[in-house]
Amino acid sequence: MSIYDFEVNDGEGNPVSLGQYKDKVLLIVNSATKCGFTPQYTQLNEIYTEFNNQGFEILDFPCNQFGSQAPGTTEEITEVCRSKWLVPYTIFEKIDVNGENASPLYEYLKSQQPFRGITGKGSTKLKLVLKAVDRHYKDNDDIKWNFTKFLVDRNGNVVRRFEPTEDLDDVRQAIEDLL
Numbered sequence: 001m002s003i004y005d006f007e008v009n010d011g012e013g014n015p016v017s018l019g020q021y022k023d024k025v026l027l028i029v030n031s032a033t034k035c036g037f038t039p040q041y042t043q044l045n046e047i048y049t050e051f052n053n054q055g056f057e058i059l060d061f062p063c064n065q066f067g068s069q070a071p072g073t074t075e076e077i078t079e080v081c082r083s084k085w086l087v088p089y090t091i092f093e094k095i096d097v098n099g100e101n102a103s104p105l106y107e108y109l110k111s112q113q114p115f116r117g118i119t120g121k122g123s124t125k126l127k128l129v130l131k132a133v134d135r136h137y138k139d140n141d142d143i144k145w146n147f148t149k150f151l152v153d154r155n156g157n158v159v160r161r162f163e164p165t166e167d168l169d170d171v172r173q174a175i176e177d178l179l
């Protein structure tokens with residue numbers, strides 16, 4: 001099994017094979033429009049613009065599982081992303097990333113790159129939030145919060161997981177190394 005075996009729905013609910021992204025470097029992110037990490041859209045846009053013409057794509061999956069920070073329909077979320085944050089890349093259908101209704105894609109991503117801890121700026125605050133929600137959060141590979149990112153190489157291998165508090169300059173460097 002590889003990332004290319006998955007099918008997801010685009011923002012209008014139409015099926016999309018991830019096979020169409022063969023030979024590209026991908027950054028897959030679960031997002032939210034009303035989150036403390038939402039300003040990451042600005043840097044993600046810059047990264048996308050910098051590397052898109054070299055075979056790089058961002059696949060954005062809105063998710064409302066963390067503090068109800070992605071309210072509304074996929075269409076409403078897309079409108080906010082396009083108008084307020086000027087997001088140029090593909091925004092897919094809103095999904096669950098954990099639990100019994102978790103997207104099979106996200107189950108696969110988590111199996112390929114398990115949770116290794118929260119680091120970076122803001123990590124102390126996020127750890128406190130996570131501990132309040134689930135004191136055993138360290139003991140599973142679930143997505144911990146919005147803006148967790150998975151980096152996929154040109155061969156479809158999930159090579160890295162970035163927690164929301166990790167520096168986006170580190171994400172940029174990891175992408176550049178794969179390109």
